[in-house]
Protein backbone atom coordinates (compact mmCIF):
# COMPACT_ATOMS: atom_id res chain seq x y z
CA UNK A 1 0.00 0.00 0.00
CA UNK A 2 1.21 3.52 -0.83
CA UNK A 3 2.06 5.31 2.42
CA UNK A 4 1.36 8.97 1.92
CA UNK A 5 2.42 11.96 4.04
CA UNK A 6 0.67 15.30 4.02
CA UNK A 7 1.87 18.82 4.75
CA UNK A 8 -0.62 21.61 5.11
CA UNK A 9 0.70 25.05 4.19
CA UNK A 10 -1.49 28.06 5.03
CA UNK A 11 -1.43 30.98 2.60
CA UNK A 12 -2.24 34.61 3.42
CA UNK A 13 -5.43 35.68 1.60
CA UNK A 14 -3.58 38.68 0.09
CA UNK A 15 -0.98 36.36 -1.44
CA UNK A 16 -3.44 33.89 -2.89
CA UNK A 17 -2.97 33.58 -6.63
CA UNK A 18 -6.14 33.79 -8.69
CA UNK A 19 -4.59 31.27 -11.12
CA UNK A 20 -5.51 28.49 -8.63
CA UNK A 21 -9.05 27.14 -8.63
CA UNK A 22 -10.47 25.78 -5.41
CA UNK A 23 -9.51 22.12 -4.93
CA UNK A 24 -7.34 22.16 -8.04
CA UNK A 25 -4.52 19.59 -8.08
CA UNK A 26 -1.11 19.76 -9.75
CA UNK A 27 1.85 17.45 -9.66
CA UNK A 28 5.52 18.33 -9.50
CA UNK A 29 8.72 16.33 -9.69
CA UNK A 30 11.81 17.25 -7.65
CA UNK A 31 15.03 15.23 -7.95
CA UNK A 32 12.96 12.35 -9.34
CA UNK A 33 10.45 12.48 -6.47
CA UNK A 34 6.80 13.04 -7.39
CA UNK A 35 4.60 15.27 -5.23
CA UNK A 36 0.93 16.31 -5.42
CA UNK A 37 -0.27 19.82 -4.59
CA UNK A 38 -3.88 20.70 -4.02
CA UNK A 39 -5.57 23.91 -3.00
CA UNK A 40 -8.46 24.20 -0.62
CA UNK A 41 -10.10 26.60 1.73
CA UNK A 42 -12.07 26.52 4.92
CA UNK A 43 -14.76 29.07 5.69
CA UNK A 44 -15.64 29.54 9.34
CA UNK A 45 -18.45 31.89 10.39
CA UNK A 46 -17.24 35.05 12.11
CA UNK A 47 -18.96 36.45 15.15
CA UNK A 48 -20.99 39.33 13.81
CA UNK A 49 -24.04 41.40 14.69
CA UNK A 50 -25.21 41.38 11.07
CA UNK A 51 -28.25 39.36 9.91
CA UNK A 52 -26.10 38.04 7.10
CA UNK A 53 -23.40 35.59 8.16
CA UNK A 54 -19.83 36.72 7.55
CA UNK A 55 -17.22 34.04 6.86
CA UNK A 56 -13.56 34.02 7.67
CA UNK A 57 -11.88 32.28 4.73
CA UNK A 58 -8.64 30.38 5.29
CA UNK A 59 -6.79 29.16 2.28
CA UNK A 60 -4.09 26.56 2.24
CA UNK A 61 -2.18 24.16 0.06
CA UNK A 62 -1.87 20.49 0.85
CA UNK A 63 1.31 18.81 -0.27
CA UNK A 64 1.21 15.01 -0.56
CA UNK A 65 4.20 12.75 -1.10
CA UNK A 66 5.34 9.23 -0.39
CA UNK A 67 6.36 8.84 3.25
CA UNK A 68 9.78 7.49 2.32
CA UNK A 69 10.58 10.90 0.78
CA UNK A 70 9.73 12.90 3.86
CA UNK A 71 13.32 13.98 4.49
CA UNK A 72 14.04 15.35 1.03
CA UNK A 73 10.64 17.10 0.90
CA UNK A 74 10.82 18.81 4.26
CA UNK A 75 14.53 19.61 4.13
CA UNK A 76 15.02 20.53 0.48
CA UNK A 77 11.84 20.71 -1.59
CA UNK A 78 9.87 23.18 0.54
CA UNK A 79 12.89 25.49 0.69
CA UNK A 80 13.32 25.19 -3.09
CA UNK A 81 9.66 26.13 -3.67
CA UNK A 82 9.87 29.16 -1.38
CA UNK A 83 13.06 30.35 -3.09
CA UNK A 84 11.56 29.93 -6.57
CA UNK A 85 8.42 31.72 -5.41
CA UNK A 86 10.43 34.68 -4.16
CA UNK A 87 12.35 34.88 -7.44
CA UNK A 88 9.14 34.79 -9.47
CA UNK A 89 7.63 37.50 -7.26
CA UNK A 90 10.70 39.71 -7.84
CA UNK A 91 10.52 39.10 -11.61
CA UNK A 92 6.81 39.89 -11.75
CA UNK A 93 6.65 42.76 -9.34
CA UNK A 94 5.72 46.18 -10.63
CA UNK A 95 8.43 48.63 -9.89
CA UNK A 96 7.53 51.91 -8.27
CA UNK A 97 8.47 55.54 -8.48
CA UNK A 98 8.16 57.15 -5.06
CA UNK A 99 8.02 60.86 -4.31
CA UNK A 100 8.13 62.29 -0.82
CA UNK A 101 5.09 64.09 0.59
CA UNK A 102 5.99 67.45 2.14
CA UNK A 103 6.89 67.08 5.84
CA UNK A 104 4.11 69.56 6.69
CA UNK A 105 1.50 67.01 5.56
CA UNK A 106 2.80 64.10 7.63
CA UNK A 107 0.51 64.54 10.62
CA UNK A 108 -2.75 62.56 10.80
CA UNK A 109 -3.17 58.84 11.22
CA UNK A 110 -3.64 58.15 7.52
CA UNK A 111 -0.73 60.22 6.29
CA UNK A 112 2.23 58.63 4.54
CA UNK A 113 5.69 59.95 3.89
CA UNK A 114 5.88 58.66 0.35
CA UNK A 115 3.42 58.57 -2.55
CA UNK A 116 4.02 56.21 -5.42
CA UNK A 117 3.04 55.42 -8.98
CA UNK A 118 4.04 52.47 -11.14
CA UNK A 119 7.44 53.14 -12.65
CA UNK A 120 7.09 52.73 -16.41
CA UNK A 121 9.83 54.87 -17.92
CA UNK A 122 10.93 53.18 -21.15
CA UNK A 123 14.56 54.41 -21.15
CA UNK A 124 17.25 51.77 -21.51
CA UNK A 125 21.00 51.90 -21.99
CA UNK A 126 20.40 50.89 -25.62
CA UNK A 127 18.31 53.98 -26.28
CA UNK A 128 20.56 56.33 -24.30
CA UNK A 129 22.58 58.64 -26.53
CA UNK A 130 26.11 58.27 -25.15
CA UNK A 131 29.44 56.72 -26.20
CA UNK A 132 29.19 52.92 -26.08
CA UNK A 133 32.39 52.63 -24.04
CA UNK A 134 31.02 54.90 -21.33
CA UNK A 135 27.71 53.05 -21.22
CA UNK A 136 29.45 49.68 -20.91
CA UNK A 137 31.61 50.98 -18.08
CA UNK A 138 28.54 52.19 -16.17
CA UNK A 139 26.68 48.91 -16.77
CA UNK A 140 29.66 46.91 -15.48
CA UNK A 141 29.84 49.13 -12.41
CA UNK A 142 26.14 48.59 -11.70
CA UNK A 143 26.38 44.82 -12.12
CA UNK A 144 29.41 44.62 -9.84
CA UNK A 145 27.56 46.63 -7.21
CA UNK A 146 24.31 44.68 -7.43
CA UNK A 147 26.12 41.37 -6.99
CA UNK A 148 28.37 42.65 -4.23
CA UNK A 149 26.41 41.66 -1.12
CA UNK A 150 29.09 39.36 0.28
CA UNK A 151 31.91 41.64 -0.76
CA UNK A 152 30.42 44.67 1.02
CA UNK A 153 29.79 42.52 4.09
CA UNK A 154 33.39 41.29 4.00
CA UNK A 155 34.94 44.75 3.82
CA UNK A 156 32.53 46.05 6.46
CA UNK A 157 30.85 48.71 4.34
CA UNK A 158 27.17 49.44 3.88
CA UNK A 159 25.90 48.08 0.58
CA UNK A 160 25.43 51.40 -1.19
CA UNK A 161 26.96 53.29 -4.06
CA UNK A 162 26.81 56.97 -4.89
CA UNK A 163 26.61 58.36 -8.41
CA UNK A 164 27.00 62.00 -9.31
CA UNK A 165 25.56 62.87 -12.72
CA UNK A 166 26.58 66.28 -13.93
CA UNK A 167 26.23 68.19 -17.15
CA UNK A 168 24.21 70.88 -18.93
CA UNK A 169 20.40 70.74 -19.13
CA UNK A 170 19.00 68.20 -21.58
CA UNK A 171 22.02 65.91 -21.66
CA UNK A 172 20.11 62.95 -20.26
CA UNK A 173 20.70 62.89 -16.50
CA UNK A 174 17.11 61.95 -15.66
CA UNK A 175 17.02 59.56 -18.60
CA UNK A 176 20.17 57.88 -17.31
CA UNK A 177 18.55 57.33 -13.89
CA UNK A 178 15.55 55.67 -15.56
CA UNK A 179 17.89 53.48 -17.64
CA UNK A 180 19.79 52.48 -14.48
CA UNK A 181 16.56 51.57 -12.67
CA UNK A 182 15.35 49.52 -15.63
CA UNK A 183 18.71 47.83 -15.99
CA UNK A 184 18.84 46.74 -12.34
CA UNK A 185 15.08 46.30 -11.81
CA UNK A 186 15.17 48.75 -8.90
CA UNK A 187 12.53 51.12 -7.52
CA UNK A 188 13.19 54.85 -7.63
CA UNK A 189 12.78 57.25 -4.70
CA UNK A 190 12.82 60.81 -5.98
CA UNK A 191 13.44 63.14 -3.04
CA UNK A 192 12.39 66.77 -3.23
CA UNK A 193 14.64 68.09 -0.48
CA UNK A 194 13.09 71.53 -0.34
CA UNK A 195 9.87 70.09 1.13
CA UNK A 196 11.72 68.16 3.85
CA UNK A 197 11.54 70.23 7.02
CA UNK A 198 14.77 69.24 8.72
CA UNK A 199 17.44 66.56 9.13
CA UNK A 200 15.25 64.51 11.41
CA UNK A 201 12.51 64.33 8.76
CA UNK A 202 15.10 63.42 6.16
CA UNK A 203 16.15 60.51 8.35
CA UNK A 204 12.53 59.38 8.79
CA UNK A 205 12.04 59.44 5.04
CA UNK A 206 15.12 57.41 4.33
CA UNK A 207 14.41 54.79 6.95
CA UNK A 208 11.24 54.01 5.03
CA UNK A 209 13.00 53.32 1.74
CA UNK A 210 13.41 49.69 0.73
CA UNK A 211 16.36 47.75 -0.66
CA UNK A 212 16.93 47.43 -4.42
CA UNK A 213 16.25 51.09 -4.90
CA UNK A 214 17.77 54.21 -6.38
CA UNK A 215 17.44 57.30 -4.23
CA UNK A 216 17.59 60.42 -6.31
CA UNK A 217 18.13 64.05 -5.44
CA UNK A 218 17.95 66.08 -8.63
CA UNK A 219 19.49 69.53 -9.02
CA UNK A 220 21.28 69.15 -5.72
CA UNK A 221 22.82 72.63 -6.08
CA UNK A 222 19.33 74.18 -6.21
CA UNK A 223 17.90 72.09 -3.39
CA UNK A 224 19.98 73.29 -0.49
CA UNK A 225 22.71 75.69 0.50
CA UNK A 226 25.41 73.14 -0.01
CA UNK A 227 28.09 75.50 -1.10
CA UNK A 228 29.62 76.28 2.29
CA UNK A 229 30.91 79.82 2.39
CA UNK A 230 30.89 80.28 -1.33
CA UNK A 231 28.22 82.71 -2.50
CA UNK A 232 25.86 81.40 -5.16
CA UNK A 233 26.55 82.65 -8.61
CA UNK A 234 23.53 84.36 -10.12
CA UNK A 235 25.32 85.45 -13.27
CA UNK A 236 28.15 83.93 -15.24
CA UNK A 237 31.60 85.52 -15.34
CA UNK A 238 30.54 88.15 -17.91
CA UNK A 239 27.50 89.13 -15.86
CA UNK A 240 25.16 87.57 -18.47
CA UNK A 241 22.43 85.15 -17.59
CA UNK A 242 23.42 81.50 -18.03
CA UNK A 243 21.50 79.28 -20.47
CA UNK A 244 19.59 77.73 -17.62
CA UNK A 245 18.57 81.13 -16.31
CA UNK A 246 17.32 82.22 -19.75
CA UNK A 247 15.08 79.15 -20.02
CA UNK A 248 11.75 80.14 -18.37
CA UNK A 249 10.98 76.58 -17.14
CA UNK A 250 14.39 76.11 -15.53
CA UNK A 251 14.09 79.61 -14.09
CA UNK A 252 10.67 78.91 -12.54
CA UNK A 253 11.88 75.56 -11.18
CA UNK A 254 14.87 77.26 -9.66
CA UNK A 255 12.77 80.03 -8.12
CA UNK A 256 10.46 77.41 -6.59
CA UNK A 257 13.43 75.57 -5.15
CA UNK A 258 14.92 78.81 -3.78
CA UNK A 259 11.58 79.42 -2.03
CA UNK A 260 11.54 75.86 -0.58
CA UNK A 261 15.20 76.10 0.35
CA UNK A 262 14.40 78.97 2.70
CA UNK A 263 11.80 76.93 4.59
CA UNK A 264 13.81 73.67 4.69
CA UNK A 265 16.34 73.27 7.49
CA UNK A 266 18.08 70.24 6.01
CA UNK A 267 21.78 70.98 6.23
CA UNK A 268 24.86 69.80 4.44
CA UNK A 269 25.92 67.82 7.50
CA UNK A 270 22.45 66.23 7.69
CA UNK A 271 22.83 65.15 4.10
CA UNK A 272 26.34 63.83 4.68
CA UNK A 273 25.06 61.83 7.64
CA UNK A 274 22.39 60.38 5.45
CA UNK A 275 24.90 59.24 2.88
CA UNK A 276 27.40 57.89 5.39
CA UNK A 277 25.59 56.63 8.41
CA UNK A 278 22.00 55.69 8.09
CA UNK A 279 22.52 52.89 5.64
CA UNK A 280 24.32 50.64 8.05
CA UNK A 281 20.99 50.33 9.86
CA UNK A 282 19.03 49.44 6.73
CA UNK A 283 19.36 46.07 5.02
CA UNK A 284 19.44 45.80 1.25
CA UNK A 285 21.26 47.59 -1.46
CA UNK A 286 20.74 51.22 -2.35
CA UNK A 287 22.13 53.53 -4.98
CA UNK A 288 22.16 57.25 -4.33
CA UNK A 289 22.17 59.59 -7.30
CA UNK A 290 22.70 63.33 -7.20
CA UNK A 291 22.34 65.38 -10.34
CA UNK A 292 23.52 68.88 -11.01
CA UNK A 293 24.05 71.23 -13.91
CA UNK A 294 26.88 72.93 -12.05
CA UNK A 295 29.33 70.49 -10.49
CA UNK A 296 31.69 73.28 -9.43
CA UNK A 297 29.01 74.73 -7.15
CA UNK A 298 28.95 71.67 -4.90
CA UNK A 299 30.85 71.40 -1.68
CA UNK A 300 33.79 69.00 -2.18
CA UNK A 301 32.78 67.18 1.03
CA UNK A 302 29.54 66.15 -0.62
CA UNK A 303 31.02 64.65 -3.73
CA UNK A 304 34.23 63.11 -2.50
CA UNK A 305 34.78 59.45 -3.40
CA UNK A 306 33.25 57.18 -0.82
CA UNK A 307 30.19 59.40 -0.83
CA UNK A 308 29.70 59.90 -4.53
CA UNK A 309 31.77 56.98 -5.74
CA UNK A 310 31.29 57.48 -9.44
CA UNK A 311 31.16 60.83 -11.19
CA UNK A 312 29.56 60.68 -14.62
CA UNK A 313 29.73 63.61 -16.97
CA UNK A 314 26.70 63.90 -19.21
CA UNK A 315 27.91 65.90 -22.14
CA UNK A 316 26.68 67.56 -25.31
CA UNK A 317 25.84 65.25 -28.17
CA UNK A 318 28.77 63.60 -29.93
CA UNK A 319 28.36 61.79 -33.25
CA UNK A 320 28.26 58.38 -31.60
CA UNK A 321 25.39 59.52 -29.40
CA UNK A 322 23.69 61.06 -32.44
CA UNK A 323 23.80 57.69 -34.20
CA UNK A 324 22.08 56.01 -31.23
CA UNK A 325 19.35 58.65 -31.32
CA UNK A 326 18.96 58.44 -35.13
CA UNK A 327 18.53 54.67 -34.85
CA UNK A 328 16.08 55.06 -32.02
CA UNK A 329 13.96 57.86 -33.48
CA UNK A 330 14.19 57.15 -37.22
CA UNK A 331 15.43 53.53 -37.39
CA UNK A 332 18.36 54.87 -39.38
CA UNK A 333 21.81 53.22 -39.36
CA UNK A 334 23.43 55.43 -41.98
CA UNK A 335 22.61 58.22 -44.40
CA UNK A 336 24.45 60.44 -46.87
CA UNK A 337 23.91 63.43 -44.55
CA UNK A 338 25.68 61.68 -41.66
CA UNK A 339 29.12 62.93 -42.77
CA UNK A 340 27.98 66.53 -42.58
CA UNK A 341 26.25 65.97 -39.26
CA UNK A 342 29.40 64.37 -37.82
CA UNK A 343 31.33 67.51 -38.72
CA UNK A 344 28.64 69.65 -37.13
CA UNK A 345 28.62 67.65 -33.90
CA UNK A 346 32.36 68.19 -33.60
CA UNK A 347 31.98 71.97 -33.92
CA UNK A 348 28.82 72.82 -31.98
CA UNK A 349 27.46 72.19 -28.53
CA UNK A 350 24.01 70.71 -28.96
CA UNK A 351 22.26 68.77 -26.23
CA UNK A 352 20.91 65.27 -26.88
CA UNK A 353 17.47 66.66 -25.92
CA UNK A 354 17.68 69.15 -28.83
CA UNK A 355 18.96 66.45 -31.19
CA UNK A 356 16.10 64.16 -30.12
CA UNK A 357 13.58 66.93 -30.72
CA UNK A 358 14.91 67.50 -34.26
CA UNK A 359 14.88 63.80 -35.03
CA UNK A 360 11.26 63.33 -34.08
CA UNK A 361 8.91 63.72 -37.08
CA UNK A 362 6.28 66.35 -36.22
CA UNK A 363 3.69 65.21 -38.75
CA UNK A 364 3.01 62.36 -41.19
CA UNK A 365 4.46 64.51 -43.98
CA UNK A 366 7.87 64.74 -42.33
CA UNK A 367 10.27 62.01 -43.39
CA UNK A 368 13.87 61.11 -42.59
CA UNK A 369 15.25 63.78 -44.96
CA UNK A 370 13.18 66.55 -43.36
CA UNK A 371 14.33 65.58 -39.89
CA UNK A 372 18.01 65.32 -40.84
CA UNK A 373 17.92 68.61 -42.72
CA UNK A 374 17.09 70.35 -39.41
CA UNK A 375 20.81 69.97 -38.67
CA UNK A 376 21.84 71.92 -41.78
Ligand SMILES: Nc1ncnc2c1ncn2[C@@H]1O[C@H](COP(=O)(O)OP(=O)(O)OP(=O)(O)O)[C@@H](O)[C@H]1O
Pocket residue numbers: 127128129130167168169170171172173174175176293314325351352353354356
Ligand atom coordinates in the same frame (compact mmCIF):
# COMPACT_ATOMS: atom_id res chain seq x y z
N1 LIG B 1 21.55 61.18 -23.69
C1 LIG B 1 20.27 61.09 -24.09
N2 LIG B 1 19.84 59.98 -24.71
C2 LIG B 1 18.56 59.87 -25.10
N3 LIG B 1 17.64 60.84 -24.93
C3 LIG B 1 18.03 61.95 -24.31
C4 LIG B 1 19.36 62.14 -23.85
N4 LIG B 1 19.45 63.34 -23.29
C5 LIG B 1 18.25 63.89 -23.36
N5 LIG B 1 17.39 63.08 -23.97
C6 LIG B 1 15.97 63.38 -24.28
O1 LIG B 1 15.71 64.69 -23.83
C7 LIG B 1 14.73 64.73 -22.79
C8 LIG B 1 15.27 65.54 -21.62
O2 LIG B 1 16.37 64.83 -21.07
P1 LIG B 1 16.64 64.69 -19.49
O3 LIG B 1 15.49 65.20 -18.73
O4 LIG B 1 17.09 63.30 -19.24
O5 LIG B 1 17.85 65.68 -19.35
P2 LIG B 1 18.51 66.26 -18.03
O6 LIG B 1 19.98 66.26 -18.27
O7 LIG B 1 18.02 65.51 -16.86
O8 LIG B 1 17.96 67.73 -18.02
P3 LIG B 1 17.87 68.79 -16.80
O9 LIG B 1 19.25 69.06 -16.33
O10 LIG B 1 17.24 70.00 -17.44
O11 LIG B 1 16.98 68.16 -15.75
C9 LIG B 1 14.46 63.30 -22.42
O12 LIG B 1 13.10 63.06 -22.27
C10 LIG B 1 15.01 62.47 -23.55
O13 LIG B 1 13.98 62.20 -24.46
